[in-house]
Amino acid sequence: xxxxxxxxxxxxxxxxxxxxxxxxxxxxxxxxxxxxxxxxxxxxxxxxxxxxxxxxxxxxxxxxxxxxxxxxxxxxxxxxxxxxxxxxxxxxxxxxxxxxxxxxxxxxxxxxxxxxxxxxxxxxxxxxxxxxxxxxxxxxxxxxxxxxxxxxxxxxxxxxxxxxxxxxxxxxxxxxxxxxxxxxxxxxxxxxxxxxxxxxxxxxxxxxxxxxxxxxxxxxxxxxxxxxxxxxxxxxxxxxxxxxxxxxxxxxxxxxxxxxxxxxxxxxxxxxxxxxxxxxxxxxxxxxxxxxxxxxxxxxxxxxxxxxxxxxxxxxxxxxxxxxxxxxxxxxxxxxxxxxxxxxxxxxxxxxxxxxxxxxxxxxxxxxxxxxxxxxxxxxxxxxxxxxxxxxxxxxxxxxxxxxxxxxxxxxxxxxxxxxxxxxxxxxxxxxxxxxxxxxxxxxxxxxxxxxxxxxxxxxxxxxxxxxxxxxxxxxxxxxxxxxxxxxxxxxxxxxxxxxxxxxxxxxxxxxxxxxxxxxxxxxx
Amino acid sequence: xxxxxxxxxxxxxxxxxxxxxxxxxxxxxxxxxxxxxxxxxxxxxxxxxxxxxxxxxxxxxxxxxxxxxxxxxxxxxxxxxxxxxxxxxxxxxxxxxxxxxxxxxxxxxxxxxxxxxxxxxxxxxxxxxxxxxxxxxxxxxxxxxxxxxxxxxxxxxxxxxxxxxxxxxxxxxxxxxxxxxxxxxx
Numbered sequence: 287x288x289x290x291x292x293x294x295x296x297x298x299x300x301x302x303x304x305x306x307x308x309x310x311x312x313x314x315x316x317x318x319x320x321x322x323x324x325x326x327x328x329x330x331x332x333x334x335x336x337x338x339x340x341x342x343x344x345x346x347x348x349x350x351x352x353x354x355x356x357x358x359x360x361x362x363x364x365x366x367x368x369x370x371x372x373x374x375x376x377x378x379x380x381x382x383x384x385x386x387x388x389x390x391x392x393x394x395x396x397x398x399x400x401x402x403x404x405x406x407x408x409x410x411x412x413x414x415x416x417x418x419x420x421x422x423x424x425x426x427x428x429x430x431x432x433x434x435x436x437x438x439x440x441x442x443x444x445x446x447x448x449x450x451x452x453x454x455x456x457x458x459x460x461x462x463x464x465x466x467x468x469x470x471x472x473x474x475x476x477x478x479x480x481x482x483x484x485x486x487x488x489x490x491x492x493x494x495x496x497x498x499x500x501x502x503x504x505x506x507x508x509x510x511x512x513x514x515x516x517x518x519x520x521x522x523x524x525x526x527x528x529x530x531x532x533x534x535x536x537x538x539x540x541x542x543x544x545x546x547x548x549x550x551x552x553x554x555x556x557x558x559x560x561x562x563x564x565x566x567x568x569x570x571x572x573x574x575x576x577x578x579x580x581x582x583x584x585x586x587x588x589x590x591x592x593x594x595x596x597x598x599x600x601x602x603x604x605x606x607x608x609x610x611x612x613x614x615x616x617x618x619x620x621x622x623x624x625x626x627x628x629x630x631x632x633x634x635x636x637x638x639x640x641x642x643x644x645x646x647x648x649x650x651x652x653x654x655x656x657x658x659x660x661x662x663x664x665x666x667x668x669x670x671x672x673x674x675x676x677x678x679x680x681x682x683x684x685x686x687x688x689x690x691x692x693x694x695x696x697x698x699x700x701x702x703x704x705x706x707x708x709x710x711x712x713x714x715x716x717x718x719x720x721x722x723x724x725x726x727x728x729x730x731x732x733x734x735x736x737x738x739x740x741x742x743x744x745x746x747x748x749x750x751x752x753x754x755x756x757x758x759x760x761x762x763x764x765x766x767x768x769x770x771x772x773x774x775x776x777x778x779x780x781x782x783x784x785x786x787x788x789x790x791x792x793x794x795x796x797x798x799x800x801x802x803x804x805x806x807x808x809x810x811x
Numbered sequence: 812x813x814x815x816x817x818x819x820x821x822x823x824x825x826x827x828x829x830x831x832x833x834x835x836x837x838x839x840x841x842x843x844x845x846x847x848x849x850x851x852x853x854x855x856x857x858x859x860x861x862x863x864x865x866x867x868x869x870x871x872x873x874x875x876x877x878x879x880x881x882x883x884x885x886x887x888x889x890x891x892x893x894x895x896x897x898x899x900x901x902x903x904x905x906x907x908x909x910x911x912x913x914x915x916x917x918x919x920x921x922x923x924x925x926x927x928x929x930x931x932x933x934x935x936x937x938x939x940x941x942x943x944x945x946x947x948x949x950x951x952x953x954x955x956x957x958x959x960x961x962x963x964x965x966x967x968x969x970x971x972x973x974x975x976x977x978x979x980x981x982x983x984x985x986x987x988x989x990x991x992x993x994x995x996x997x
Binding site for chain 2: 289291316317319320395396419447448451452453454455527530531533534535537599600601604611612614615616617618619620621622623624625626627628629630654657660661662730732
């Protein structure tokens with residue numbers, strides 16, 4: 287037996303490997319990124335960073351239909367991007383097990399919203415499992431593949447930041463925990479299952495409803511939905527990391543721990559609630575359990591005492607229980623905040639300085655360059671989602687065509703969903719200034735290669751997409767495409783002036799390697 | 812057996828992750844249950860960073876409850892002051908008196924170490940300059956601090972040594988072990 291200290295993400299990769307996963311695809315996004323980075327170490331698994339989450343899920347669907355057990359990884363907001371294929375693959379089902387990771391980020395440690403993706407499980411009628419530590423991250427991943435094939439459905443695994451990036455003990459028995467080899471055969475034509483025209487999809491919808499009812503019934507005896515009966519004055523219903531917060535603050539309480547958070551095991555819940563005097567639901571973000579359990583006619587304590595916003599903690603439960611703590615230590619010295627910032631020496635800071643001088647409204651995007659919003663740059667005016675800079679700038683232009691609105695986007699984000707916005711701008715005759723800051727990597731999530739960086743996830747060479755030819759293909763003239771070195775502020779400034787003067791759709795490509803990436807690369811060599 | 816809670820804080824890039832890994836591995840080598848929680852992503856870009864390490868017979872939450880830190884190690888002076896809610900009157904505090912200015916801050920707050928020392932008698936302030944010279948390189952400072960930490964918690968030496976050996980870059984074990992021992996004798 288080998289004892290390992292693994293992060294939740296490392297454990298998911300291990301579980302997937304042991305489950306015989308053959309294909310792992312995804313798009314980087316905190317807190318999900320390290321799953322594929324660990325899975326890629328296994329040379330008998332095909333892994334790729336896809337261009338975006340929609341693409342990743344579609345590649346994953348194809349691999350599953352081809353018989354391979356397939357893992358698709360993304361952060362919570364990535365599921366929004368993948369939502370189009372998501373809802374329909376639920377109707378189609380799978381051949382090889384298809385497990386989709388939705389890594390949620392309560393408190394938005396590194397995100398633009400804190401949506402609760404349990405709602406996607408409900409909306410797309412896809413079962414969802416929620417691990418509470420690394421050992422469960424591993425074993426639930428394995429179970430997710432089994433359930434996927436058993437019920438002919440994709441299965442969600444929803445770890446949260448405090449599971450993805452928390453480390454705990456995982457025991458590996460080299461003899462027992464060998465990788466299983468599943469042979470599901472190859473793709474077989476099955477038009478009524480795999481071609482979702484209305485007539486076929488209508489029939490599949492009935493199958494989906496039956497499937498959900500069956501899973502819901504089976505959930506009552508599913509091993510990962512567990513009851514612990516102790517003191518029956520209060521019974522907690524909880525899942526994921528919140529389970530450990532309850533155990534920490536109320537070690538003698540009775541607990542119903544839901545390993546499957548959708549669909550809910552109604553009989554088991556009713557039985558548990560009948561055995562305790564008071565039911566308390568401890569869940570981060572939305573009242574997802576609460577709404578459904580109240581609908582079973584059970585009165586509960588939940589969001590009337592716990593917040594919908596942010597993360598919970600052991601202290602959330604202690605406070606609820608009225609436990610007294612020492613008055614915290616205070617000192618008189620005032621400490622200034624230390625928010626994250628563009629790295630000192632980031633070559634792309636010059637662009638913000640230049641734009642700041644020129645008083646141009648700038649639509650921003652997701653990634654390191656979002657940090658340009660902070661002082662001293664205050665360099666972007668909007669940030670919505672991946673790729674949203676180029677398109678929001680177009681909308682702004684519609685309302686005031688006399689001005690030029692700029693968009694700032696990084697290389698990986700541009701590949702993810704900026705290119706469609708560029709095509710839209712060209713097609714519809716906009717005149718925005720699109721500034722692409724190319725730092726040679728996907729930096730914010732920890733240096734993943736992308737279609738512009740000339741490398742695959744396995745560090746193998748790939749043909750980088752050519753910006754010039756891409757822009758030319760959408761109709762941008764040579765006069766409206768300028769490439770500059772990020773370290774030459776004077777050239778950046780004159781290029782911006784030149785492009786603005788044309789009053790036509792323009793692209794300024796600013797190239798300068800991420801300084802952290804550069805340091806890592808030179809260490810390797 | 813009570814769970815031991817170690818909180819390591821600093822500024823992105825200072826090495827909190829390696830330091831917390833060494834503590835966690837040392838505890839694991841001692842046969843204990845261990846949990847560690849930290850945050851990756853945006854917060855690492857020059858912001859305040861932290862790592863919670865908890866070990867004992869069994870550990871539930873990977874996050875330390877407020878007021879329950881046994882030892883706080885701070886790799887930067889003013890960062891110490893952000894985590895006072897986690898301390899109690901018996902907490903030990905090890906402060907490396909590094910001063911890293913946040914963006915747009917020109918005046919460094921004074922009196923943090925003296926105020927904390929006045930309230931918590933178990934406060935040790937360590938001047939990084941003095942020990943960088945002694946240890947030969949600032950890279951060994953964090954392991955030196957873990958040597959100081961090792962005096963306050965019960966993990967056998969061989970478990971520490973094994974942890975250091977498995978985690979520090981190849982070829983630096985001897986210098987790191989020297990730094991650890993120097994910390995132990997602080």
